[in-house]
Amino acid sequence: MRACACVTEHRQTDRQTASWEKVSTSVKGAGAVATIIALSVVYSQEKAKNNPTSPTDAPATDAPATDAPTTDTPTVTTPAPSNEPWDKYRLPKSLVPEHYNVTLWPRLTPDETGLYVFTGDSSVQFNCTEDTDLILIHSNKLNYFKHAGHLAVLTSVSPGVEAPAIRSSWLQPETQYLVLQLHSKLLKNHRYQLWTNFTGELADDLGGFYRSEYMEDGQKKVVATTQMQPTDARKAFPCFDEPAMKAFFDITLIHDRGTVALSNGREKESTNVTRDGWEVQQTVFETTEKMSTYLLAFIVSEFGYIGNMTDNVLIRIFARKPAIDAGQGDYALNKTGTILKFFEQYYSSEYPLPKSDQIALPDFNAGAMENWGLITYRETALLYDEKFSSNGNKERIATIIAHELAHMWFGNLVTLRWWNDLWLNEGFASYVEYLGAHEAEPDWNVKDLIVLNDVHRVFAVDALASSHPLSSREVDIQKPAQISELFDAISYSKGASVLRMLSDFLTEDVFKEGLKTYLKEFAFGNAVYTDLWKHLQTAVDANASAVGLKDSVEDIMNTWVLQMGFPVVTINTTTGALSQKHFLLDPDSIVTALSPYNYEWIVPIRWMMNGAKPQEPYWLRKKSATHDAMKTSQWLLANLDVVGYYRVNYDDENWNRLVDALNTDHKVIPVINRAQLVDDTFNLARAKIIPTVLALRTTEYLNKERDYMPWSSAIGNLDFFYLMFDRSEVYGPMQKYLQRKVTDLFYHYGNLTDTWKTVPDKHMDQYNQVNAISLACRTGLDECQTLVKNWFKQWMTSKKNTIHANLRSTVYCNAIAAGGAEEWQFAWEQFENATIASEAEKLRSALACTKQPWLLNRYLEYTLDPDRIRKQDATSTIVYIANNVVGQPLAWDFVRDRWSYIFSEYGGGSFSFSNLINGVTKRFSTEFELKQLKQFKEENSDVGFGSGTLAVDQSIERTIANMKWIADNKQSVLEWFHSAVNR
Numbered sequence: 001m002r003a004c005a006c007v008t009e010h011r012q013t014d015r016q017t018a019s020w021e022k023v024s025t026s027v028k029g030a031g032a033v034a035t036i037i038a039l040s041v042v043y044s045q046e047k048a049k050n051n052p053t054s055p056t057d058a059p060a061t062d063a064p065a066t067d068a069p070t071t072d073t074p075t076v077t078t079p080a081p082s083n084e085p086w087d088k089y090r091l092p093k094s095l096v097p098e099h100y101n102v103t104l105w106p107r108l109t110p111d112e113t114g115l116y117v118f119t120g121d122s123s124v125q126f127n128c129t130e131d132t133d134l135i136l137i138h139s140n141k142l143n144y145f146k147h148a149g150h151l152a153v154l155t156s157v158s159p160g161v162e163a164p165a166i167r168s169s170w171l172q173p174e175t176q177y178l179v180l181q182l183h184s185k186l187l188k189n190h191r192y193q194l195w196t197n198f199t200g201e202l203a204d205d206l207g208g209f210y211r212s213e214y215m216e217d218g219q220k221k222v223v224a225t226t227q228m229q230p231t232d233a234r235k236a237f238p239c240f241d242e243p244a245m246k247a248f249f250d251i252t253l254i255h256d257r258g259t260v261a262l263s264n265g266r267e268k269e270s271t272n273v274t275r276d277g278w279e280v281q282q283t284v285f286e287t288t289e290k291m292s293t294y295l296l297a298f299i300v301s302e303f304g305y306i307g308n309m310t311d312n313v314l315i316r317i318f319a320r321k322p323a324i325d326a327g328q329g330d331y332a333l334n335k336t337g338t339i340l341k342f343f344e345q346y347y348s349s350e351y352p353l354p355k356s357d358q359i360a361l362p363d364f365n366a367g368a369m370e371n372w373g374l375i376t377y378r379e380t381a382l383l384y385d386e387k388f389s390s391n392g393n394k395e396r397i398a399t400i401i402a403h404e405l406a407h408m409w410f411g412n413l414v415t416l417r418w419w420n421d422l423w424l425n426e427g428f429a430s431y432v433e434y435l436g437a438h439e440a441e442p443d444w445n446v447k448d449l450i451v452l453n454d455v456h457r458v459f460a461v462d463a464l465a466s467s468h469p470l471s472s473r474e475v476d477i478q479k480p481a482q483i484s485e486l487f488d489a490i491s492y493s494k495g496a497s498v499l500r501m502l503s504d505f506l507t508e509d510v511f512k513e514g515l516k517t518y519l520k521e522f523a524f525g526n527a528v529y530t531d532l533w534k535h536l537q538t539a540v541d542a543n544a545s546a547v548g549l550k551d552s553v554e555d556i557m558n559t560w561v562l563q564m565g566f567p568v569v570t571i572n573t574t575t576g577a578l579s580q581k582h583f584l585l586d587p588d589s590i591v592t593a594l595s596p597y598n599y600e601w602i603v604p605i606r607w608m609m610n611g612a613k614p615q616e617p618y619w620l621r622k623k624s625a626t627h628d629a630m631k632t633s634q635w636l637l638a639n640l641d642v643v644g645y646y647r648v649n650y651d652d653e654n655w656n657r658l659v660d661a662l663n664t665d666h667k668v669i670p671v672i673n674r675a676q677l678v679d680d681t682f683n684l685a686r687a688k689i690i691p692t693v694l695a696l697r698t699t700e701y702l703n704k705e706r707d708y709m710p711w712s713s714a715i716g717n718l719d720f721f722y723l724m725f726d727r728s729e730v731y732g733p734m735q736k737y738l739q740r741k742v743t744d745l746f747y748h749y750g751n752l753t754d755t756w757k758t759v760p761d762k763h764m765d766q767y768n769q770v771n772a773i774s775l776a777c778r779t780g781l782d783e784c785q786t787l788v789k790n791w792f793k794q795w796m797t798s799k800k801n802t803i804h805a806n807l808r809s810t811v812y813c814n815a816i817a818a819g820g821a822e823e824w825q826f827a828w829e830q831f832e833n834a835t836i837a838s839e840a841e842k843l844r845s846a847l848a849c850t851k852q853p854w855l856l857n858r859y860l861e862y863t864l865d866p867d868r869i870r871k872q873d874a875t876s877t878i879v880y881i882a883n884n885v886v887g888q889p890l891a892w893d894f895v896r897d898r899w900s901y902i903f904s905e906y907g908g909g910s911f912s913f914s915n916l917i918n919g920v921t922k923r924f925s926t927e928f929e930l931k932q933l934k935q936f937k938e939e940n941s942d943v944g945f946g947s948g949t950l951a952v953d954q955s956i957e958r959t960i961a962n963m964k965w966i967a968d969n970k971q972s973v974l975e976w977f978h979s980a981v982n983r
């Protein structure tokens, strides 16, 4: 995503001339001259009375030329008052686009100035719904050819109606518009057409129409590809770039003969043509369905593909030829049909397109993008190779395919009207991706993992006073940077969590019923999130007896959607009293945000007592209530399977009973709730609601635990202890304690796998085997360290890698941590020569594990050298380094030092800035670090933090909480570990 439109906007202003000079120089080249002539021919066909003209850049003025239609440079008048329509970020509603014809020609070789460019022409037919003499259409970083002194040509489509003449035209970089003022008005209920031709740079900036590069057989190959969401379609061609401005698109791509051109529609015809003296190929695509601009995609490559027909849908997987030849697309191809069919049933709606292409790109900012009919992925998210890919890589591929395919209906067929509702789009896909992946791999129990990956993950940020509600108001989201900020853990993971809760209390059938009618009503159109509530309510009403809700869907969901945070529900089993309270990680933090519900939620509580569970949830509607059925002297467990988005606290007696249950027969507690008990207690302790010692007691049974989820939950929480204590005297006893806990698990997997020769059968066991090795090695277990060192050494000497793909990440990391420059260098060479991205990824992360500061510093330098580390991977590599106790201060210094450069060059990346800031600061726990952080915020206030803005405040809040936590807990934790290891 374009994380920081504000900076690119600044750059745009000073690049205006510079980049134009480059383009205009290129005009002197034969090819470019030919281009202009050709474009002029097209133009003259459109409007014969104008003369072909040479392109000129629009002046970089803030003010419009009021009356300068004939001069090349419109006159600059007084500075624009900020209230003009072109100073507003939202389009006026007077013009409604209906149909575009877009031809684009990306050049995969640089021009004589070394610049990669694309040229294009585009016409858009629109309906006028209100008389107006102004046309605003989005355009960013495009240079227009002039016709009769103007940047566009306007014609009428309605018979008998003349198009008004253009009075002036200019570009408005700040709001990213091409502006046309007319001499007279466009008339209501008439149709017009706007035609432009233009050039743009095919830069390596991962946004809009951009270029990706890779090496094949010693040769550099270039791919032209797109990433439009949220606001970069306007960087490829002028368009009404808002999600509700849906239209039909006729796309044509011009490309070198022998290359493959792809777009959202099926290829209609591909012919050899001569364009501007170049012998090229022209591929015309079928008209798209009515769709939003952010879902468009245009790609030209030399890729190979595999495909099949599943129920009349053409399914294809595209990737670099060697990757396709090696079978790396096979897994994705095998699973796509299954998942697509699953969603057809889930939504009761046929897949709306005749084809579904998916393509793996060497350079891609997000993980994947749901362009309608042409989904784009980073390579690690689509390509699978049994020899190189771990079970985790495989799961990611299955879930990400499911996520993007889910969007084909939810998001693409029915689109939210404006970006403020993004959380519903992404949250929904992030929930049902688990359902789709479960269909593809029914033996994995993958649906359980939403608790670790989403619920627990987002609890950590949503427990801060600097969090924010899921829903934003439409008027508050205007600028591209504000839109980009919405792609955060709240939208994705909290969205997914509350929708899962909703689907649970409505029952899946009712949820599906509501979805079905919602999709039907708004197909090819737009909706707001309350429209979904309406349809779900209708489904509830039709099944009232089965669901038995006392409150409306809207009333319940408002409490989760309109206020930030979540409650901790306290249950007193001696009295049957329940209460709820806004859960704050730092109880002293001050919540300034007012909530319309006063931080009270309508909470569905699924619970059980000593193994027996009621069918219906208990609803906690107020701050407090009493439920006599919860009065008990046996153990009571609430929030079964963590379906509810809240934490649970109990009276001391019940806590003791639960801890006893873990210690005597942990399996009486469902596996997800064992993970919950650990996560809830550790976090309640951090919030000073229960003593830390109680949290530590939930780990005592772990030597008997074999399941993945509780172990992962424990490791995640103990990771915080490592972060806080690995530079203090707590470290020793803590290591000793954890080694004791993990040793059994380590040997368990040794036995299960014939002394590490095989891997366990089950997906979750495979994951937990990795947990066992990483924690055993981390705690210094000799056998573990010897094992991984030997494996790695064997690889170094024999040049044959026999390490199982599942174990590679942890083995590489531990071996590199234990080794020196030789190991590092070997791994670096393997990284550079890796033929599959998932192997490169494992090495890239392991390279950050070295304990040698000079290697880490050099590696940090590499992260900003795109020839060594791809731009898409830069910020995550810095975060890997910061995860290392030795690397953390180096990474922090590095990021502080280079912030403005990183910010301007690495503005993309779906979550990159927030991840980067959170990553380099998560260990912070001292006054000094807090001071540095505040200083960092201040010093860079002019540069800004883009999508990381919130992360800066969250980091400050977290640092303060950490400081207090250490002061309060260090002594008791130290004593507890001491006594636990001496027991």
Ligand code: BES
Pocket: 001, 002, 229, 230, 366, 367, 368, 369, 370, 399, 400, 403, 404, 407, 426, 429, 430, 433, 487, 492, 910
């Ligand atoms: N629509 C997003 C991709 C995206 C993210 C575009 C940010 C622009 C800005 C896509 O559907 C998505 O959510 N991708 C996720 C993967 C998913 C499995 C969570 C991603 O890219 O990480």
Ligand code: ZN
Pocket: 403, 407, 425, 426, 429, 430
């Ligand atoms: Zn998504």
